[in-house]
Structures are given as C-alpha cells and as structure tokens.
Amino acid sequence: MTMTNAMIYVHIPFCDSKCFYCNFASGIYDDNTKKKYFDKLIDEIKFNATKGFNITSIYIGGGTPSSVDADYISRVIQNIKENYIVDKNAEISMEANPCSLSNEKLLKYKQIGINRLSIGVQSLNDI
Ligand code: SF4
Numbered sequence: 001m002t003m004t005n006a007m008i009y010v011h012i013p014f015c016d017s018k019c020f021y022c023n024f025a026s027g028i029y030d031d032n033t034k035k036k037y038f039d040k041l042i043d044e045i046k047f048n049a050t051k052g053f054n055i056t057s058i059y060i061g062g063g064t065p066s067s068v069d070a071d072y073i074s075r076v077i078q079n080i081k082e083n084y085i086v087d088k089n090a091e092i093s094m095e096a097n098p099c100s101l102s103n104e105k106l107l108k109y110k111q112i113g114i115n116r117l118s119i120g121v122q123s124l125n126d127i
Contacts, residue, residue: 006053008084010041010076012065016100019122026063038072042079049083058092064120066096070108077112091116 013026014034029037058080065073073094080086093116094109109117 003052003054003085005056005087007057007059008055008080010058010060010080012060012062012068012073013037014062014068015064016067016097024063034068034072038068038075042075045076045079046083051085053085055080055084055086056090058086058090060092060094060114061118062095064097064100065094066100066105070105070112073114074108074112077114081113093118095120097121 011025013024014029014037015026016028018027058077060073060076077092092114094114095118097120
C-alpha cells in the first residue's frame with residue numbers, strides 16, 4: 001500500500017531584533033519564554049503523532065530559527081522522527097540568518113539531518 005506524502009512546517013517565532021517592515025509572527029523573547037515555547041512545541045508534535053503519512057519535507061521557518069540554541073532545533077527534529085514516518089530522502093530545511101550562524105551550529109544542523117538552509121539577509125550594508 002502506498003502512503004500519502006505529507007510535509008511538516010514548524011514555526012519558530014524568535015528573532016534577535018524585529019524588522020520594522022515585518023508582519024510575520026515573530027519577535028524578541030527571553031530565554032524562559034523560548035524554553036516554554038519549545039516544551040509546548042514538543043508536546044504538540046507528540047499529540048499529533050501519526051504513522052499514516054510519508055513525510056517528504058520538514059520546513060523549520062520563522063522568525064529566525066538559527067537565533068535559538070541548536071539543541072532546541074535538534075529536539076524538534078528528533079521528536080518528529082520519533083513520532084512520524086520521515087522519508088529517508090526527506091528534505092529538511094531551516095531558515096537562517098548569517099549573523100546567527102556559527103561553525104558549531106552548522107555542524108549540529110548537519111548531524112541532526114538538516115540538508116537545506118534558506119538564508120535570509122536584510123541588508124548587505126553594515127550600518
Ligand atoms: S528577521 Fe525576518 S522574521 Fe525576524 S523580524 Fe526580521 S524579517 Fe521578520
């Protein structure tokens with residue numbers, strides 16, 4: 001039996017600063033709020049768990065997902081893999097801002113299976 005393909009979008013609403021033109025659900029929050037958000041996000045991932053779909057794409061957007069500790073992103077992907085059927089060739093994407101990337105974070109993203117980064121740049125001029 002062929003399973004229906006599906007995709008998962010995960011919203012990370014945290015940014016290091018709020019751009020004046022931005023209408024996305026995003027903002028600057030403290031570490032405690034971030035921790036509580038990710039705890040609830042993991043609850044939600046588990047609550048909606050299903051093995052009825054073949055997940056071909058996971059997209060982690062925001063906000064600026066690269067602005068948070070990479071361990072949070074690792075927990076999200078790990079829990080998706082445990083609670084859903086993720087295709088072995090799934091595209092796992094994450095939005096990133098170059099200012100919040102580091103070698104350590106990039107290595108971690110690779111280790112946890114992220115195979116595509118969507119890089120957002122607000123300006124190429126330092127001001
Ligand atoms: S970094 Fe992106 S998501 Fe965050 S406030 Fe600016 S435009 Fe919005």
